Amino acid sequence: MLARFFDRFGLAFVMVASYFGSGSVFIMSSAGVQFGYRLAWLVGLAVLIGIMAQDMSARIGIFGDSLGQFTQRKLGRTGATVLLGFISVGCLLWGLELTAAVGLGTQILLESTLGVSVGWMPVAVATGFLAAGLGILQYRLIEYVMTAMMVTLFLAFGVVAVVSSPEPLSLLRGALPSGTVLSPGGPALAAAILGTTALWPNFFLESLFVEEKGWTGPSDLSDMRFDLGMGYGLGGLASVSILVATAAVLRPAGITELESFITPGRALTDVLGTWAMLLFLGSTVIAAFNSIIPILWCPAYILQEAWGRAIQSSDPQKAGGAFRALFIGLCLVSGLSPLAYVFGGLSVLDMVVLFPAWNGVFGLPISAALLFWAVNDPETMGGHENSPWLNAANITLVVLAIGLSILSAQDVLSAILGGGL
Template sequence: MSLREATLVEDLTGHVQQYGLAFVMVASYFGSGSVFIASQAGVMHGYTLLWAVVGAALLGFMAQDMSARLGIHGDSLMVFVREKLGRPAATAIAIFLSVGCVAWTLGLVAAVGAGVSFLLGGTIPWQPIAVVTTFAAIAVGVLNYDAVENLMIAMMLSLMVVYVIVALPSGADPGGVAVGFVPTMDTFGALAMAAGLLGTTALWPNFFLESILVYQKGWTEKSDLSDARVDLTVGYAVGGVTTIAILIASAALLRPMGYTTLESFITPGEALVEVLGVWAMVLFVGGVIAAAFNSIIPIMWTPAYIVPQAAGYDVSKGDRLFNVIFASLTGIGVLSPAVSWWLELSVVDMVILFPMYNGIFALPVAAVLLFWAVNDRETMGEHRNSRRLNVANAALVFLAIVLAALSVQDFIELITGGGF
């Protein structure tokens, strides 16, 4: 290797070490549910909701910026909750939130199983693949932080490339795409789907993780906030471009084919065979599998951090207590086939309903706690939210509460009635 090549590798390595946390955050929210919602938005509303994708990325950035500022200027979110509410209340909140993480994992391992089974032509059912996926997620999740972060960077960049490659030959109308980035009167007929795009991006586990993991990056001073924001900008740009590519591909290819709704997150892959060929299907479904698997690790890191913190224990990635909680709770994923059978839910039902549970019950709690923390004078001092920031950040809290209120009845009916 020449001196110049060695220097380039060293510079690249330095940038990866300096940044990259946002890719863990984006990998957390960008799962099979996000792929499904983006595909559904394109099929149902064409390019109309491209503006909502941009809004979702900005909302996600805003939430993570609050969490980063809390971690840099104050403390992690769960430590704040423990100091304000006491150990018993903080532990109860942590356990309540952790139930949502486990539910998420049950749906995600099922999604990986269904995707792999589809690519294998159904020769192996999804259930055993889901079990194997659970153990694979545990194995990856207990690796050192840098190894997992580098994996998340590689996977998210690969996902962006995969879906852009699928979208490029779609024959999308440039004018329609351009108009889609501006809200119009047509938007009023698609507000529910817009809310879905926004809700799937503001992922509550990230509110806790960002405030914890800023220390992993060495961001502990006011001057480090600019690095955190550069990191978030790049990460959420990658997530946004990937979502835009999926929506455009669905609007340009599936909508003209007569699709008005999608039966599952695999349906776009099946349809792409007719237009672009098998390669597009393999890339699309392979992307779904990678996205679902990516999400498991950071989502299940959350209870491994917040449960000990709520109880008053200082825990770090790789500690024995961290690994035991992570492996134990993630291991519940092996019950995904049993849960599917017991509740009479399909894989698609679980992929949609379990994140919906988190959006309805966990997101409002986490959003209120985060908003409280960044406005607390004792914790944040001079770095607490300004009035301008409060106006913007309050949108997240408002959205979380409104979505929960509007969705809770439908969720109860669906979960008790055997899904969709």
């Protein structure tokens, strides 16, 4: 039964689980402790933007080429290589923060359970090697594991969000747009929320992976959209649950910033008991590790497309030697996150929050503009271009992405180059 379900659906779970790693956990937690419920509306908006973008990406794959092939065809080899190479830097930054999160989470977990002292840096390096090996396994296995971990984290924080009795009126006010994003620290956090939820690598991957589900024509649009609704519905609820849980439990206790890597876990511990910290650490480590694989799949695919090479298969196990070489190399480089700490002065927590924000500033608006161009290109869509109504909705994605990029770029760059938050 499970296999039959994943034969037809499940692609959106991979796309959502790839963003629902350590970045989402800490970014949503930071929003909760800093601003209470006041950024809940932005989380919902980010989810809607993600759905719109994934819908555009899937339609490009169903009716035309992948988004990477479209970019190469329109910009040529040199233009596509420069543009896709630039945004691929964001994937590498994501990889660095994720291996750092796995390293520090593992260090704390081993010290608290077994009394074993292991530094996070060697674990981070080893994580890069492990991701390189597992990332070229069968696509279906990755799909199962990522879905299971996302559901586990959702259930844990969902229970806390409910039993912590959040104030209904405050939560309702948080669902309405406000000027909170203009407060000190707000622009960078807003960029991080959008960057980690409307995950731009998924815009490229969805257009490739529709092949895995056999979605090839107009009759498959309903399945694709139902899949998106399931995946992003669950991911959005999980994100809001983290924000609500930390706002309801930690903020009233006087915690208004993330003091350490384990601060979000205290929201679980205060409600569920000390065992919940182990659940939090274990789930965060695995979720962070899971996210490394699809995020680094993206540049391994799109750089080949920029160079004009045909992708042999959208299944990573069958994608060919060039894909494997690129993916393995990116994973090994992502294991060098200790260098960002030693030479850049960035703590693990800095990386976890700021590197997704970088992608919100640069990768998201560029990818959103490419998407909008592609779904309105007759050559690509073959008569299935956007309708005026879809254009009206989709242009919102592009405008918001560009506007937020302009608003938050200075804060994000200053924090990264200035040694952290």
